[in-house]
Amino acid sequence: MxxxxxxxxxxxxxxxxxxxxxxxxxxxxxxxxxxxxxxxxxxxxxxxxxxxxxxxxxxxxxxxxxxxxxxxxxxxxxxxxxxxxLKMMATVHQTQPTIQLLLSTNEFVRALDLISTTQEVLSQELAGVHSFRHLGSQLAELEKLIDTMLQDDFVKCISTDLNRPITDVEPIAEEEKMVSLVFGMIRKSRFNFVDVYREEAFTAIRATVKQTVVEAVSEAETLDSEENVASLGDQMRLLNYNQWMDLLVKIFSNLLVQLNRVKTFHGVISDVIGIAAGKTQVPSPLPSPTHSDKPILEEASHLHVSVSEDAADMMISEADFVGVQGSLNEMMCAACDHAHDRCVKVIVARSKDGFLERLSSSEFVSLSREVENFVNDCESLCGRRSTSLRCSLQSQATKFVSRFHDERRTKLSLILDNERWKQADVPTEFQDLVDHVSKTGNLVIPERIPDSDRKPGDTIKVDKENFAVVGTVLMLLKMMVEYCQCVDDIPSAAPDLLTRLVDLLKIFNSRTCQLVLGAGALQLVGLKTISTRNLALASRCLQLVVHYMPKVRTHFEDRLIAKNKTMLKHFDQVQKDYSDHINEISNKLVTVMEGVVSSQLVKWEVKAPMPSACFRAICKQLAKMHEALVDILPLDQVKDIFSRINQSFKVFIREQCIKLDVSRNGGPQHGLVMSDLAFHSGTFKTLRGLENLSCDMKEIFDGS
Incomplete structure (x- = not known):
């Protein structure tokens, strides 16, 4: 290996x-x-x-x-x-509870701003966050809910305010909540809240009138249980005049309370939209610092609650501001008009049985005065005259004026037919009347002063001038003041009243002419003759009426609208007719004496003894006429009349001297004529006011 x-x-x-x-x-x-x-x-x-x-x-x-x-x-x-x-998400997660908290404290504007801001954050900063995928739609639904809540709560709030007891003297109920609600609706551009308020105001006005009628009917002691079965209108017609007038006055009073509440709302909302439009300063419990670079804004004069500074940033356009302000003004006028319409229904319902036609003059004047006061109060609230209530009484006012005039025309005709044209004593009430007019300048009848120690006067003293008059003209003078007083109570009837007064003055003038100058009194009251004293009294009565005509004319002129002032020409014509009548009476007095002089001079014979019987008769008649006139007419008028008589006398005496072939030759006849003329001149020297009035001898014999 x-x-x-x-x-x-x-x-x-x-x-x-x-x-x-x-x-x-x-x-x-x-x-x-x-x-x-x-x-x-x-x-x-x-x-x-x-x-x-x-x-x-x-x-x-x-x-x-x-x-x-x-x-x-x-x-x-x-x-x-x-x-x-994460913090933003936590904040957004708390949006809904925060909104609920804001709504519980009526912070509607902040709640809506929070929703808007959150929606913006969700769409930009938190887009795609899975956990918030439903929050946007939930907030949209919540915004719709707030919108509904604003309108429902606003209706409840104004209903609570308008349906408070009349005895509640608070100007506006829940003002802070109402202001918050209105700011919220402005934030949502829901400007129809003015229309909503108007309908609620109409409902409250109707309810107020009905409740007042129900209370008056239930308190009336004259209605028995069987009659109470009838409708409310039928029950109201059973009220007597005093009860019905008390009801009407109560309706006017209660309606004014409601209209003042509407006026308060009008003022508060005017401030609110002014703040929203940047035209009104935001009210705050603390003094706001002044900035020289900022425009000076109007003060909020009607708001009694502080407003969040955030409201100042919530601007509305100029067009929206003008539109809402116009709607507010129209709403105020519409509320007054509706109140008038409801009062018209009350009056019409009561007049169905001819009730208004049976009212006496004083009762109708009282009704008209109350209506006029209510109309004027409404006008001061809304700044515009409402006509429905005035028009509802216009036809009845025409009937009233006709009856008012017929009563006085009939009365004047009766006393004229029984007038004996003798100087009358002047009761103290008439002297008080002219004294009141002279002192105050107001043609109204003063309250009568009870004084048993005061005795009637021989004449009526007007502005330091004495007027000897007959009783009829005193009644006419009072009637003239009554017409002036009536036009104050019923201004809408001014043209009709002026026409009727002109008619009344014409009646007095024409009837006086018929009875005195036309001698109609001889047959009516059995006068033997129309004396110079009768003529003088008639003239002085006419002069008294003429004295007050300028005052009466001015009174009506101030109360007539421009288009009706042309009617004053008829009044001027009547005044001219009176002046012409006065001149006719003066001419009549001169003519009467001229007739006496002429008839005596025809029989004049220039022979002894002197003064001749003719001149004695002429001078006697002159003295008698002077005696009749001097205590009735002013001395200047007496002197004017006798100056004219004297001028006629000179003409007559010159013609007679020519006829008798008497000239200024120093002969016996000339001496006798001079003796008569001296007697004539001596007579004037004994007459008061005529001492310097005598014949000019040279003028008599000129051309002879």
């Missing part, structure tokens, strides 16, 4: 030697080159190994540490990013 191995080793050795020899013989040809090459290769190998050692040393000492730092930094950044992602 060992030999075999040795034999094999020998064979292998020999073979190896043979191969080496062959190789050596092959390499022997280039031995010189091989040695050179081997030497170079060895040198390069040593240099490469040295370079690699140096690079390895540099890599270990200078590169590996920095690279490790960079790797660790990137690893840390990845860990931080992962941590942030």
């Amino acid at each position: 060992l030999g075999n191995k040795l034999l094999m080793f020998s064979i292998m050795h020999n073979l190896s030697l043979t191969l080496k020899e062959g190789m050596f013989s092959t390499r022997s040809d280039c031995s010189t080159n091989s040695k050179t090459y081997q030497s170079d290769k060895t040198e390069k190998t040593y240099k490469a190994r040295d370079t690699r050692d140096k690079v390895h040393a540099i890599d270990e000492q200078m590169t590996q540490g920095s690279l490790k730092i960079l790797k660790l930094s990137q690893t840390r950044a990845n860990y931080v990013s992962l941590h942030n992602k």
Whole structure:
């Protein structure tokens, strides 16, 4: 076994030697080159190994540490990013509980902002996270739920506010919650909340009117159990005037409470949308710092709760702001109009049996005054006049004015037909009336002052001027004031009342003319004649009416709308007719005396004794006429009348002198004429106010 191995080793050795020899013989040809090459290769190998050692040393000492730092930094950044992602995921995981918490505190805007932000994060930062694959749709459903919740809670909130007891004086209920709800709906661009509020306000107004009627009917003692079976309208028609007026006043009062609540909502929401549009300063319990570079904003004048600063960032467009503000204003006006419509239904329901037509003047005026007060209060709330309630009374007002006028026209005609045209005593109530008008400038009838010690006066004193009058004109004066007072109570009836008053004044003027100048009183009341005193009294009565006409005209002019002021020309025409009538009476007085003078001078004979009988008769009639006029007409008017009579006398006496051939020649006849004229002049010197009125002798004999 060992030999075999040795034999094999020998064979292998020999073979190896043979191969080496062959190789050596092959390499022997280039031995010189091989040695050179081997030497170079060895040198390069040593240099490469040295370079690699140096690079390895540099890599270990200078590169590996920095690279490790960079790797660790990137690893840390990845860990931080992962941590942030995890925190974000944890935060997003808490979104729904947070939203529920915000909703429980009425933070609707923040809840909606959180949903919006979370949706944005899910779509960008956490896109593809499998665990949140359903959260986006859940948040979308939650947003829809919040939208529904906002509208439902808003309806409940405003219903609670509007349906509070009338006695609750709080301006607005749950203001903080209402403001939060409105901000939330603005955040969702749900601007229909104004329409929702309007419908709820309409419902509350209807409920208020119905409840007030029910309470009034249930409290009425005049209604028995059988009548209570009827409908509510039928029961209301059983109320008497006082009960019904109390009901109407209560309805007006309760409606004003509701309308003031609507007005408060209007103001609060105006501030809210102003804040949302960046036009109103955000109210805060702490004073806000002033910044000179910021625009000055309006103060929130109606909000009584603080608002989150986040609301200031929730801007709405100018168009949306204008639209919502316009809707708010229209809603306020619509609420007032609806309140008027409900009141109209109450009035119409009560008038079905002719109730309003049977009202007395004072009762209807009281009704009109209450309606006018309510309408004015509503106008101050909404800034616009509502017409439905006024129009509902307009037809009835026309009937009332017609009846009002018929009563006074009939009364005036009756007292005129029984007037004897004698000076009447003036009761104190009429003197108080003119004194009140002079003192206050208001054409209203003052409250009567009971005073048994005061006695009637002989004349009525108006602005330091005495008027001797008959009783009829005192009644007319009172009626004129009643018309003025009525137009204050029923402004809508001003044109009709002016027409009726003009008619009344025309009646007095024409009937006075018929009875005095036309002598109609002779047949009606049995006067023997129409004396100068009767004429003077008629003139003075007309003058008293004319004295008050400018005041009455101004009173109506202030209450007529522009298009109806042309009706004042009829009033001006009546005033002219009165002035013409006064002049006619003055002419009549002069004519009467001219007739006396003419008839006496026809019989005049220039012969002794002097003064002649004719002149004695003329002067007697002059003195008698003066006595009749001087205590009735002012002295300037008396003097004017007698001046005209004297001018006519001069004409008559000159014509008579020509006829009798008497000239200024100093003869006996001339002396007798001068004696009569001196007697005539002396008579004037004894008459009060006519002392300087006498004949001018030169004028009488001019041309003779």
